[in-house]
Amino acid sequence: MKIAAFHTVTPERGEPGHRDVYHDVSDCPDGMRIKPANRRAGTGGRPKCEYCRDH
Template identity: 40%
Template sequence: MKVNPFHSKKPGTTVYHDNNKCTEGNNIEKENKVPGTGGKSRCDHCKRLG
């Protein structure tokens, strides 16, 4: 399901997520998860999920 965009604040991350079924997005630790796209590209897994 689509959710508001979020990304990891960890250095070296290059994508944002916008689907709550994305395993990569769900693996972001709570303390590193920040709202918004962060100027990053959309995650390929989120794209496939719709």
């Protein structure tokens, strides 16, 4: 399901590229790993994550 764009302000699990993208799909595995405290609305000027691009 498509939701408003969001991104994280911190790297999570050190996964390459994870912090450099934004998400806009509610069931994106990377997006779901973002802790609520680190989650920010908007794209952050980043490219869309691969999963969110394909779903």
